[in-house]
Amino acid sequence: MSRDAVRFGRVPKREKARILAAMQQSTNSKCQEKALAAELEDDQRLLRTVIRAHLDTCEYTREKVEPMIIRAREQPSFTASPPTLACPLNPNPQPLTGQQELLQDFSKRFSPAIRGVVEFAKRIPGFGLLSQDDQVTLLKAGVFEVLLVRLACMFDTQNNSMICLNGQVLKRESIHSGSNARFLMDSMFDFAERLNNLRLTDPEIGLFSSIVVIAPGSYFLHIFLNFKIIKDIISNESFFLTEVVQKRG
Numbered sequence: 001m002s003r004d005a006v007r008f009g010r011v012p013k014r015e016k017a018r019i020l021a022a023m024q025q026s027t028n029s030k031c032q033e034k035a036l037a038a039e040l041e042d043d044q045r046l047l048r049t050v051i052r053a054h055l056d057t058c059e060y061t062r063e064k065v066e067p068m069i070i071r072a073r074e075q076p077s078f079t080a081s082p083p084t085l086a087c088p089l090n091p092n093p094q095p096l097t098g099q100q101e102l103l104q105d106f107s108k109r110f111s112p113a114i115r116g117v118v119e120f121a122k123r124i125p126g127f128g129l130l131s132q133d134d135q136v137t138l139l140k141a142g143v144f145e146v147l148l149v150r151l152a153c154m155f156d157t158q159n160n161s162m163i164c165l166n167g168q169v170l171k172r173e174s175i176h177s178g179s180n181a182r183f184l185m186d187s188m189f190d191f192a193e194r195l196n197n198l199r200l201t202d203p204e205i206g207l208f209s210s211i212v213v214i215a216p217g218s219y220f221l222h223i224f225l226n227f228k229i230i231k232d233i234i235s236n237e238s239f240f241l242t243e244v245v246q247k248r249g
Contacts, residue, residue, distance in 0.1 A: 054206025
């Protein structure tokens with residue numbers, strides 16, 4: 001008599017298949033949990049990996065943007081922009097070509113920035129051990145937020161201006177007050193001001209971005225236990241950033 005026959009007796013085939021699938025899922029979950037714990041057990045290595053991932057995938061670190069901001073303050077070259085084109089990633093805020101070509105160029109600028117965020121997320125230790133669905137869920141929720149964090153340094157809230165990739169300066173008041181675009185612009189300026197006031201370094205921005213990716217609000221993920229393990233380990237970064245905020249706030 002087979003082992004399954006002893007274990008299940010006269011259990012219907014469909015029910016037996018369901019039980020076996022549940023047992024297999026439990027086994028896989030335990031193996032995944034062990035692999036995840038092993039990958040994240042070295043806290044210092046975790047921090048170094050996250051910081052390296054950020055520096056390798058972000059083209060808008062404060063170190064790279066600071067010279068551009070200094071030039072913009074000392075020798076500002078102001079520009080105007082249609083509301084739909086007001087973004088730091090747009091190198092030509094003033095439209096020089098047809099609408100279709102303009103949107104295509106704008107899209108080309110966005111794509112590398114988004115790919116950088118996705119690559120950063122994939123390099124966060126433990127992220128690759130999540131299911132494909134969970135990874136997609138986290139990326140959908142976090143890509144835009146991480147992009148905002150990365151671009152915050154392009155907003156000069158002291159002068160109410162935004163630095164574009166070509167070094168030109170777009171004044172906040174150039175966007176028509178009362179429009180939806182102005183509301184979005186004001187929200188971005190407010191966020192950038194709060195974040196920039198923390199005076200986080202590039203490594204600290206990387207750690208903060210990883211917390212944004214592994215967002216506490218994503219409680220609906222299928223593999224909650226593994227997600228919780230990642231969140232608990234990443235909390236070392238949360239504690240670190242809390243200390244920074246308390247010292248600099």
